[in-house]
Amino acid sequence: MRFVLGRLGHSVLVVVLVSMLTFALVEAAPGEFFDDLRVDARVARGTVDAWRERAGLNASPVSRYFTWIQSVARGEFGVSLAHRAPVGPLLWQRTRNTLLLTAPAMAATWLLAVPLGLWLAARRSRWTDRIFTGATSTLLALPDLLIALVLLLVALRTGLFPTGGMYSPGAESLSAAARLRDLATHAALPFCALVLGLLPVVIRHVRASAIEAIDAPAVRAARAHGINGPRLTLHYVLPLAANPLISLAGLCVAMLLSASLLIEVVMSWPGLGPLLVESLLAKDVHVVLGASMIATVFLVVGNLVADLALFVVDPRVRA
Amino acid sequence: MTRSIWLIPLVGLHLLILLAGFVAPYDPTAQARTIPFAPPVRPHLFDAAGTFHLRPFVYAVVPSGDGYVADTSHRYPIRFFTRESRYAIVPGLENDIHLFGVDAPARISIFGTDGYGRDVLSRVLHGARVSIIAGLLATLCALLAGTALGTLAGFVGGATDKVIMRAADVFMAVPWIYLLFAVRAALPLQIDTRAAFLLLVAVLGIVGWARPSRLVRGIVLSAKERTYVLAAEGFGAQPLYVLRRHVLPQTYGVVLTQAGLLVPQFILAEVTLSFLGLGVGEPDASLGSMLGTLQQYHVLASYWWMFAPAVMLVLVAAAYHALTSFGHERARLVAS
Numbered sequence: 001m002r003f004v005l006g007r008l009g010h011s012v013l014v015v016v017l018v019s020m021l022t023f024a025l026v027e028a029a030p031g032e033f034f035d036d037l038r039v040d041a042r043v044a045r046g047t048v049d050a051w052r053e054r055a056g057l058n059a060s061p062v063s064r065y066f067t068w069i070q071s072v073a074r075g076e077f078g079v080s081l082a083h084r085a086p087v088g089p090l091l092w093q094r095t096r097n098t099l100l101l102t103a104p105a106m107a108a109t110w111l112l113a114v115p116l117g118l119w120l121a122a123r124r125s126r127w128t129d130r131i132f133t134g135a136t137s138t139l140l141a142l143p144d145l146l147i148a149l150v151l152l153l154v155a156l157r158t159g160l161f162p163t164g165g166m167y168s169p170g171a172e173s174l175s176a177a178a179r180l181r182d183l184a185t186h187a188a189l190p191f192c193a194l195v196l197g198l199l200p201v202v203i204r205h206v207r208a209s210a211i212e213a214i215d216a217p218a219v220r221a222a223r224a225h226g227i228n229g230p231r232l233t234l235h236y237v238l239p240l241a242a243n244p245l246i247s248l249a250g251l252c253v254a255m256l257l258s259a260s261l262l263i264e265v266v267m268s269w270p271g272l273g274p275l276l277v278e279s280l281l282a283k284d285v286h287v288v289l290g291a292s293m294i295a296t297v298f299l300v301v302g303n304l305v306a307d308l309a310l311f312v313v314d315p316r317v318r319a
Numbered sequence: 320m321t322r323s324i325w326l327i328p329l330v331g332l333h334l335l336i337l338l339a340g341f342v343a344p345y346d347p348t349a350q351a352r353t354i355p356f357a358p359p360v361r362p363h364l365f366d367a368a369g370t371f372h373l374r375p376f377v378y379a380v381v382p383s384g385d386g387y388v389a390d391t392s393h394r395y396p397i398r399f400f401t402r403e404s405r406y407a408i409v410p411g412l413e414n415d416i417h418l419f420g421v422d423a424p425a426r427i428s429i430f431g432t433d434g435y436g437r438d439v440l441s442r443v444l445h446g447a448r449v450s451i452i453a454g455l456l457a458t459l460c461a462l463l464a465g466t467a468l469g470t471l472a473g474f475v476g477g478a479t480d481k482v483i484m485r486a487a488d489v490f491m492a493v494p495w496i497y498l499l500f501a502v503r504a505a506l507p508l509q510i511d512t513r514a515a516f517l518l519l520v521a522v523l524g525i526v527g528w529a530r531p532s533r534l535v536r537g538i539v540l541s542a543k544e545r546t547y548v549l550a551a552e553g554f555g556a557q558p559l560y561v562l563r564r565h566v567l568p569q570t571y572g573v574v575l576t577q578a579g580l581l582v583p584q585f586i587l588a589e590v591t592l593s594f595l596g597l598g599v600g601e602p603d604a605s606l607g608s609m610l611g612t613l614q615q616y617h618v619l620a621s622y623w624w625m626f627a628p629a630v631m632l633v634l635v636a637a638a639y640h641a642l643t644s645f646g647h648e649r650a651r652l653v654a655s
Contacts (some may be wrong), residue, residue, distance in 0.1 A: 010488075013485075014488055014489055016493075017485070017489045018489050018492055018493050021489060021490075021493075021501075022493070022501045025501045025502050026501060114539045137640070140640065141633055141636045141637040141640055142633060142636075143587055143590070143632060143633075143636065144585075145590065145591065145594060145610065146610075146629045146632065146633065149610070149613050149619065149626075149629070152619060153619055153620065156616060156619060156620045159621065163616065173512065194479060254495075256498040257496075257497075258495065258497075261496055261497075262496075262594075262595075264590060265595060266614065276497070276500060277500075277595055280500055280597070281596075281597075288500065288501065289501075291497070292493065292497045292500070292501050295493070295561045296493050296497070297491060300491070300492055303492075317597075
């Protein structure tokens, strides 16, 4: 219990510090949202000042930080200057879209990587292992950006997949099942790009820690007792190899968030990525802050869950 | 030892890229508006009549209908050490001799041209130069800051250690690309290339210090307790002397490994920012901004040679990958 509370406190502290850090960084920006309006001849001088005043930009940075934190606590995440609305609803919608992409990608990656990695470890140094190691090395050297562009090219050339967005135009009028199919065809390419980016990393880690487990005395003793096949893998190798993999799963959240940012922009998936880039270009600070905070919370929660899972699974951590 | 063969591509690539001005046949910003998106020019040994020529030559490309055809009426032999645009590999040392070229009006664009008729090969080499120098400098920044802070935390300990490591926690808790964006948001949008480049380096350095500092701290902590360090202290050695003579040398291995991992990561970060239009922009070349043109569907679908910067990116990443696995291999050999 102490361990759980300690980890929880640490996570909360990190989130609070990150919020201060990002706020301070954005605050240090020389430009602001209203700069473009100031040079616009159609807007009177006083109008911009009045807007600034109403947006609360004249207050001191510290008091603005606390106003923003209160707004975050209400779930509003401040006000978007470009959209003239609370940031919250916008963020939730975009976060949902990002999750629609990343959560299945995470699940698929691990469901593929664990059996594949275990299988490769069991057949170490055979030609199948060599081929797969070569393939994962090649995939590792390919940046996510390139994978996304190549998949997009495939979509353009074959015409089998849509090249962007989440729904086809007019999808609102379709039945629920047809809408779901439409969504799936739109999600297919960004999903593949995410999985292809993450898979080689995870497979390599699974293979490496499974090989280490196979060489461990416990597994050799089990083998000597005549245990082999799936029973050996599932009951002896996997639990021994689980520790580094659970930590890796926590880290995967970060990798996925970073990768999906870029892939969403390339594939015009309306997730957090395009929103962040748009608002960055428009200097719409509260949206930038909100998106960064959501990403941070996901990351911290991912690590926290991984830590707690380690605590549950690995008796060595509990001791 | 045969493993060190893997270092040859790495060194070769860096030479090629750092000497971009000399290797590239043209100025990366020089436009040839009459031949936008001209396909790669092929060097020939046999002319249209089938006669063999010892010196390779090219044909000039001329627009025809939607595409281009080679004008086979005149051969333009490939010459070496030609005089073309001026460049400076080291600031202040200008030169105009290029490795190879052809006489005007033909152009030797062996990777084709982009939408403004600029030579893609020249842009890839110069762009890679920007990306690689940014990656190397940013790695230097991150490692200097990381080593300094990590050593400080490990060696001094106490409250200093707590503060620095908490800060490192925070920097590692943000997905790095988001932090990069937050820092980038703090900078003016329209900045000239040189300023953009230096800011990128600084930003990457700021973002990247946390992990190396943690690793260095761990090593310093264990080195501090070694018997020979304790002995040196017992003989009255000053802390700074102990640090320089006994503790810091222990960290070199980790710092070098981190360098091998960080350089490609930072190159990719530069490419990402420039791809999204937040880094080095037009008219200067950068691998990221060149890949950015592929976001236009007609470019992506029609002009395959515009993938040239991606090939360069993969080559550089693979070379660094080989370097780190070479390092692993050597560490294993030393250990066994």
